[in-house]
Amino acid sequence: MNIERLVARARSIVLQPREAWPAIAAETDSITGIYRNYVIWLAALPVLGVLIGTALFGIHVPILGTIRIGFGTLLAQAVLSYLTGLLIVFLLALVVDALAPTFAAGKSRIQAFKSVVYAITPVWLAGALNILPWIGALVLPVSAGAAVYSVYLLKLGLPRTMGCPEDKSWGYAITVVVAGIVLSLAAGFVTSSLSGADRSLGPATASVTPSAHFDKNSPGGKLQAWAEHMATASRKMEQAQKSGDSADQARAAREMIGAVVGADGKTRALPPKRLGALLPKTLLGMPRSDYSTERNPVMGIRISQAKARYRAGPDDLRLEITDMTGAKGLLSIAGFTAPGEARETDQGYEKTYRDSGNLVHERWNRARGRGEYAVVIAGRFVVKAEGETKDIATLRKAVESIDRSALAELASPHSG
Structure with missing residues (x-):
């Protein structure tokens, strides 16, 4: 140099x-x-x-x-x-x-x-x-x-x-x-x-060599599958570049980005209104306001979201459901690497753990009476409640108000 x-x-x-x-x-x-x-x-x-x-x-x-x-x-x-x-x-x-x-x-x-x-x-x-x-x-x-x-x-x-x-x-x-x-x-x-x-x-x-492998559902197995997906997408990108076909090149570029975030290119994000139907009109006695739904497809990454606000007295909560199907591979990898992380100070705490097989993230600020509680359901849906309230238990109840069995059903291959 x-x-x-x-x-x-x-x-x-x-x-x-x-x-x-x-x-x-x-x-x-x-x-x-x-x-x-x-x-x-x-x-x-x-x-x-x-x-x-x-x-x-x-x-x-x-x-x-x-x-x-x-x-x-x-x-x-x-x-x-x-x-x-x-x-x-x-x-x-x-x-x-x-x-x-x-x-x-x-x-x-x-x-x-x-x-x-x-x-x-x-x-x-x-x-x-x-x-x-x-x-x-x-x-x-x-x-x-x-x-x-x-x-x-x-x-x-x-x-x-x-x-x-x-x-x-x-x-x-x-x-x-x-x-x-x-x-x-x-x-x-x-x-x-x-x-x-x-x-x-x-x-x-x-x-790990090409002839060795992790158990399919182990952390190493998930990482290895992701790496193989990346390798396949990379080969397609090289072939598309050699072909000179702009349509093939654009398709290969989308597949490369999909491989980076773990998208399979087949599963479609649900219509956001179907997620919105799961948001209650009343939450813990508080009326719903500022309701909205949206879908953001960006270069092959499909994400749908529904959210609403609930206010009464000193409580001010926001509840949202996000379909992360476009990046569910990342959620899967994060699910193996994040649990067990925790830190605490005089002001509050933050931790990530598993509960009944679902990834959970909590954050609470005692001084401000504000926090966040989020759960990953069926490997693709993130249900999150955040805002000002008396304790983290209230945020947990807000998330639990969402029907998890309904979300799991929406994640099934037969759900359109």
């Missing part, structure tokens, strides 16, 4: 992007070379910032105080975040390349990779601020500004690297950003889940 060249490139793309992009487009380099000389170094900045800052100073939560996390846990999370970040860069490059014909651009994987890598540079640089907790108030606005600037850099770069018309560059850039948001959210969920798996499963997960 040439440190002077790396610094010069980062400075030029941030401060002089109009001059930098033509030079970048004309460079002859390989994806491996760019990874080795640029990506692996800058992508490490936000990860190291969070790792060092959290290890030294903890995480400050208003009212509750400072949370201290073991270094082993932090390191596992950091390694997974770093590797996932490197993967996301490549996946986004595939998206840029696959979308090229749609925006009258020329297909080129190396140019697509350049577009993503150099446009995202401001985000990587801003991420280094996480190492300084005393400027925490600045991290969010600076990071948000860096993200917006990265979108602008991508818009400037796509006409030079991919050859798209100027009038299509905004649409091209925004479409790529949407894909990036979906991938980042999914990756964040996977990383937080797998970091727990790393602690509980230990080195055994790394030593």
Whole structure:
């Protein structure tokens, strides 16, 4: 690695992007070379910032105080975040390349990779601020500004690297950003889940060969099945890229995202009104208000939700039912890695555990009389109550007011 060249490139793309992009487009380099000389170094900045800052100073939560996390846990999370970040860069490059014909651009994987890598540079640089907790108030606005600037850099770069018309560059850039948001959210969920798996499963997960396998319903079995699904989706993506068929490429991209979050591509999220029918008109003597339902299909990830508010006197509760069928693979993995987590302070507590086979999460703030109680039912439905009330038992009763047998029936293959 040439440190002077790396610094010069980062400075030029941030401060002089109009001059930098033509030079970048004309460079002859390989994806491996760019990874080795640029990506692996800058992508490490936000990860190291969070790792060092959290290890030294903890995480400050208003009212509750400072949370201290073991270094082993932090390191596992950091390694997974770093590797996932490197993967996301490549996946986004595939998206840029696959979308090229749609925006009258020329297909080129190396140019697509350049577009993503150099446009995202401001985000990587801003991420280094996480190492300084005393400027925490600045991290969010600076990071948000860096993200917006990265979108602008991508818009400037796509006409030079991919050859798209100027009038299509905004649409091209925004479409790529949407894909990036979906991938980042999914990756964040996977990383937080797998970091727990790393602690509980230990080195055994790394030593499994293709001829060995875990029991199907064991934690390792779930992780292995997820990894196999990812491998299959990756092979389909490669085949689609070679075919040159834009429809196949778009389909493969959706399947890749589905594999990341554990979607099977077959099970459909229920119509939200069917979930809404389970929300009571009166809850613990409180009338229902602010009732709403919605469905959000984003790049193959299907999620439906129904929610309502219940108020009377000092009590103010929100009850919601979410069908997470588009990411139920993640719920399954989280179900094996999360139970047993707990922390308590003078102000309250938070814990995750299993009750009758269902994953349960509780959080309660004694000082504010506010909390949350959530249960995962049938491996896909999340029923959650949150708000201000006298105790956690009230929130538990609110969740128990939802007919679990009805939800289980809705999850059956014959339920439409």
